[in-house]
């Protein structure tokens with residue numbers, strides 16, 4: 001399948017982006033069934049055995065009697081590519097053949113060849129033009145541009161600067177990530193030159209996500225000004241809700257500095273993502289906790305309305 005064929009197979013050019021501890025099989029299946037590309041990080045499964053079970057569940061759920069299976073994506077962190085867990089997960093990916101593999105952190109290099117060998121597409125996360133050029137050289141099919149204010153490990157570039165510059169030098173798929181919260185935003189990403197909108201935070205507040213009800217409530221009540229970008233929680237620059245930091249008894253403006261490269265100075269018992277919750281600046285647009293199907297219906301209505309403008 002080519003990226004254009006993938007796009008044509010979807011109801012909307014949207015990826016429900018992978019989120020650590022937030023996207024599980026229910027969210028992935030609900031998103032893919034609703035007609036966008038559902039995804040989850042392999043690391044959300046505790047073991048490769050559990051990952052195998054999940055892949056089985058997803059494959060069965062997305063099968064159709066009347067046509068091709070609905071597509072989905074698996075996110076693999078490439079850093080630590082020598083680890084046993086990584087090798088086992090990659091072997092499972094070769095067996096279950098998810099149509100799209102989203103690679104993040106490391107170099108997609110060898111992984112790309114193995115995904116291409118079974119006909120899968122590789123989309124790689126980048127935040128700078130330099131990393132985009134490297135990923136293009138390694139043969140990926142799509143670039144996910146992490147721009148300013150995105151949820152999770154965010155970027156700092158403005159999408160108006162990044163998308164057209166990459167479009168100028170590359171005709172592969174571009175997925176734009178960062179604060180896209182409604183159907184008009186999806187259309188805006190396309191007008192800018194992207195092929196897909198890559199949306200995380202909005203789907204974290206969907207009913208099927210694994211986020212706790214307290215987490216979802218904060219997604220509804222916190223606004224853009226409540227988003228802190230800091231490397232003091234996960235060790236890398238990432239966006240977190242101030243309310244979730246305060247909830248752990250910490251002052252968002254007086255977080256302990258990192259101990260070393262990548263190592264946060266937080267008390268041992270406080271874990272990024274599990275106890276302190278990420279959201280992008282688009283959180284200000286969230287004021288409900290819809291079902292994934294309801295959310296996709298609404299995105300489609302907004303997208304079609306934006307086409308008429």
Ligand SMILES: Cc1cc2nc3c(=O)[nH]c(=O)nc-3n(C[C@H](O)[C@H](O)[C@H](O)COP(=O)(O)O)c2cc1C
Pocket residue numbers: 017018019020021022041075104125146149150151152153177178179180198199200201202204277278279280281282
């Ligand atoms: C809670 C949370 C966890 C995330 N975990 C991951 C992850 O495990 N792997 C990954 O590639 N991206 C991760 N991301 C980033 C998303 O895949 C996506 O790039 C981002 O959410 C898009 O920006 P938006 O949230 O503003 O829509 C995470 C984002 C959030 C909000």
